[in-house]
Amino acid sequence: MELANIENLLEKYDNAATSLQEEAILKEYFATEDVAPHLLEYKALFTYFNNNKEERFTKTIPLKRKQPNFWWLSIAASVVLMVSIYVSSNSEIDTITPQEQELAEQALKDTQKAFQLISQNLNKGGNVAIAGLSEFEKAQNKVFKTEQ
Numbered sequence: 001m002e003l004a005n006i007e008n009l010l011e012k013y014d015n016a017a018t019s020l021q022e023e024a025i026l027k028e029y030f031a032t033e034d035v036a037p038h039l040l041e042y043k044a045l046f047t048y049f050n051n052n053k054e055e056r057f058t059k060t061i062p063l064k065r066k067q068p069n070f071w072w073l074s075i076a077a078s079v080v081l082m083v084s085i086y087v088s089s090n091s092e093i094d095t096i097t098p099q100e101q102e103l104a105e106q107a108l109k110d111t112q113k114a115f116q117l118i119s120q121n122l123n124k125g126g127n128v129a130i131a132g133l134s135e136f137e138k139a140q141n142k143v144f145k146t147e148q
Contacts, residue, residue, distance in 0.1 A: 003036055010042060107143050114139035 009026050012018045018026070029035070030046035096104075114136050 006036075006039070010039070110139055110143045114143070 006026070006029055009018060009022050012022065013026060026042075027046050027050060030039075030043045031050065035043045117135050117139065118133075
């Protein structure tokens with residue numbers, strides 16, 4: 001191969017204008033032992049490309065294990081929560097005896113009467129409201145059974 005032709009191909013190669021066939025010619029030329037001394041730097045380049053074409057990556061790549069999907073765990077937790085709420089709400093219902101029910105209704109009536117008295121007296125205003133507070137105190141003592 002002519003040295004002038006190789007130099008022209010190298011110039012095209014440096015400008016990234018060579019075809020694959022022209023690059024194959026350059027690889028063949030630099031694979032031989034009789035390379036011009038001023039082109040020895042290119043010999044190292046093309047030798048490197050030829051040698052690396054043969055290399056293969058042999059290390060194993062550790063793959064990250066996929067984390068298990070525990071979506072069902074959140075569903076199970078919500079089911080357990082719902083069941084526990086249902087059971088606790090049903091177990092807290094106490095049975096009230098008729099006597100306790102009657103006492104509670106009487107206490108409610110007394111309290112409503114006391115609030116009615118306060119409301120009437122506060123609407124009148126002045127000293128009359130303060131005098132009505134004694135009636136409230138009597139009603140309160142009846143409700144809380146602290147009458148003396």
